[in-house]
Amino acid sequence: MAGTAPTKGRGGMSDQRRHRLRLDVSREASRLFWAQGVDATSGDQIAEAVGLSTRTIWRHFRSKESCAEPIVMRGVEWEMSTLRSWPPQLSLEVHFAAESSKFGREASDVERMDTELAIKMIRLADTEPAIRTAWLMACDQVEREMAEIIAERLGLPAENLDVRLHAAAASAALRVLNEHIGAAILEGTDPRDFADAPARIARAVRTATGGAVGDPVTT
Amino acid sequence: MAGTAPTKGRGGMSDQRRHRLRLDVSREASRLFWAQGVDATSGDQIAEAVGLSTRTIWRHFRSKESCAEPIVMRGVEWEMSTLRSWPPQLSLEVHFAAESSKFGREASDVERMDTELAIKMIRLADTEPAIRTAWLMACDQVEREMAEIIAERLGLPAENLDVRLHAAAASAALRVLNEHIGAAILEGTDPRDFADAPARIARAVRTATGGAVGDPVTT
DNA sequence: GAAAGGATGGCATTTAGTGACGCCGCTGAC
DNA sequence: GTCAGCGGCGTCACTAAATGCCATCCTTTC
Numbered sequence: 348m349a350g351t352a353p354t355k356g357r358g359g360m361s362d363q364r365r366h367r368l369r370l371d372v373s374r375e376a377s378r379l380f381w382a383q384g385v386d387a388t389s390g391d392q393i394a395e396a397v398g399l400s401t402r403t404i405w406r407h408f409r410s411k412e413s414c415a416e417p418i419v420m421r422g423v424e425w426e427m428s429t430l431r432s433w434p435p436q437l438s439l440e441v442h443f444a445a446e447s448s449k450f451g452r453e454a455s456d457v458e459r460m461d462t463e464l465a466i467k468m469i470r471l472a473d474t475e476p477a478i479r480t481a482w483l484m485a486c487d488q489v490e491r492e493m494a495e496i497i498a499e500r501l502g503l504p505a506e507n508l509d510v511r512l513h514a515a516a517a518s519a520a521l522r523v524l525n526e527h528i529g530a531a532i533l534e535g536t537d538p539r540d541f542a543d544a545p546a547r548i549a550r551a552v553r554t555a556t557g558g559a560v561g562d563p564v565t566t
Numbered sequence: 567m568a569g570t571a572p573t574k575g576r577g578g579m580s581d582q583r584r585h586r587l588r589l590d591v592s593r594e595a596s597r598l599f600w601a602q603g604v605d606a607t608s609g610d611q612i613a614e615a616v617g618l619s620t621r622t623i624w625r626h627f628r629s630k631e632s633c634a635e636p637i638v639m640r641g642v643e644w645e646m647s648t649l650r651s652w653p654p655q656l657s658l659e660v661h662f663a664a665e666s667s668k669f670g671r672e673a674s675d676v677e678r679m680d681t682e683l684a685i686k687m688i689r690l691a692d693t694e695p696a697i698r699t700a701w702l703m704a705c706d707q708v709e710r711e712m713a714e715i716i717a718e719r720l721g722l723p724a725e726n727l728d729v730r731l732h733a734a735a736a737s738a739a740l741r742v743l744n745e746h747i748g749a750a751i752l753e754g755t756d757p758r759d760f761a762d763a764p765a766r767i768a769r770a771v772r773t774a775t776g777g778a779v780g781d782p783v784t785t
Numbered sequence: 786g787a788a789a790g791g792a793t794g795g796c797a798t799t800t801a802g803t804g805a806c807g808c809c810g811c812t813g814a815c
Numbered sequence: 816g817t818c819a820g821c822g823g824c825g826t827c828a829c830t831a832a833a834t835g836c837c838a839t840c841c842t843t844t845c
Contacts (some may be wrong), residue, residue, distance in 0.1 A: 367818095371577035389801090390802085391799065391800090391840060400824065400825050401801095401825095402824075402826075403823080403824060405802055406823085409695075409802085410801075411802095443634075445625055475629075483703070483706065484698075487698070511742050515735075515738035515741060515742045516735035516739050517735075519709075519737070523618050523727075523731050523734045527727055551731055554776035555775075555776070556773075556779040557773035557777075558776070563705075580815055608831070608832090609831080616796090619793065619794045620832095620833095621793075621794060621833095622792080624832080630831095640843090701811080
């Protein structure tokens with residue numbers, strides 16, 4: 348997952364590098380947001396923390412709140428990549444369980460720290476409306492991607508109404524579970540108490556889609 | 567619905583009046599947003615259109631985009647009030663059908679125009695990220711209220727995880743249907759082609775909650 | 786009618802966000 | 816090597832969103 352190909356720069360900043368830069372900024376911004384609150388954190392401060400000029404920050408982020416987005420997105424990245432790699436012949440439960448244990452073994456320290464920051468941001472979203480919109484925007488992204496995955500799995504176009512309904516319901520459920528588990532972890536609950544999280548997620552998705560998404564597809 | 571009790575002023579602005587004022591501002595703001603785009607519309611312009619000082623606008627709205635919220639909210643108000651008045655002994659389908667035909671007969675002109683404006687804003691949300699956050703915030707509100715309704719119906723606390731999952735999935739489905747129907751109406755589809763909308767909504771909610779919300783409750 | 790309290794307007798101020806321009810470092814051509 | 820071109824970055828000036836402060840006005844209550 349941390350392939351880090353040698354940038355291969357031709358024709359502007361590579362997507363890789365742009366993404367890494369945004370992530371760097373987002374890390375610092377999130378740290379500051381968490382430590383001092385959003386309002387008390389200025390664009391200048393973020394710029395200084397990350398060692399760039401303020402102007403450059405605004406070149407890469409359309410607003411202050413959106414500085415949180417990349418980190419927030421990491422909070423759902425695992426679920427998303429797991430869904431993306433879901434083989435047709437496996438049930439959702441089985442696949443999630445397998446991927447989950449793999450993550451437990453293989454996740455890097457950076458990934459863990461980013462996840463922790465992401466959880467904090469999602470928590471902040473509860474009280475800071477500015478961050479809440481970032482969280483909702485991230486969830487919106489998830490929904491779109493979910494629609495593609497579901498569409499492919501059901502052999503329907505992504506614009507199909509049922510597909511969109513399933514994607515919306517499933518990603519909403521995913522969001523609630525993320526909020527729930529994140530809150531619990533911040534309360535001090537031992538993360539290992541959430542060993543059943545993958546199963547819960549799978550079940551929630553299955554329920555929210557009325558059973559349409561979850562089974563192996565035979566095609 | 568337009569009771570307009572005589573303000574009964576003591577102890578600050580009445581909620582009624584505050585709400586009406588916000589709605590007035592929102593109407594003008596939405597009109598401008600639709601006509602010229604969000605970026606091209608300034609706070610000063612909104613203030614002038616509604617006949618208030620700019621300062622007062624910022625007293626009632628925390629941001630420019632949020633000026634769209636009250637109107638956007640009207641786009642889901644019918645669904646919400648219908649859900650609120652859902653008697654335990656009726657199925658969702660039956661109740662929705664009844665309320666829907668009542669709305670068709672009794673809705674005032676203002677209500678119809680507001681609804682049209684709301685649809686336009688939801689459409690704008692597709693391309694204008696600023697409005698999209700307003701729409702998502704409105705949906706967030708819907709979800710919270712939905713949680714209360716579902717909780718009451720199932721005899722569970724509103725913080726219960728399953729209740730929150732159901733509310734999230736159901737309101738997400740509701741959102742998609744609103745977007746879908748709204749888009750179709752703006753494309754020129756005859757609104758009467760959506761006579762089956764209440765049934766669709768009911769079915770979507772039932773599906774998204776895995777059947778947990780939809781049946782009469784016998785208690 | 787006067788006191789009280791909240792809503793409004795005008796003004797100054799802060800700060801998010803943009804545009805214009807020039808510098809610097811990289812890369813590819815010769 | 817070096818020169819031209821390009822793309823990212825920093826600086827400065829500027830617009831517009833948003834808030835604080837204070838004077839004013841409007842409404843209710845006595």
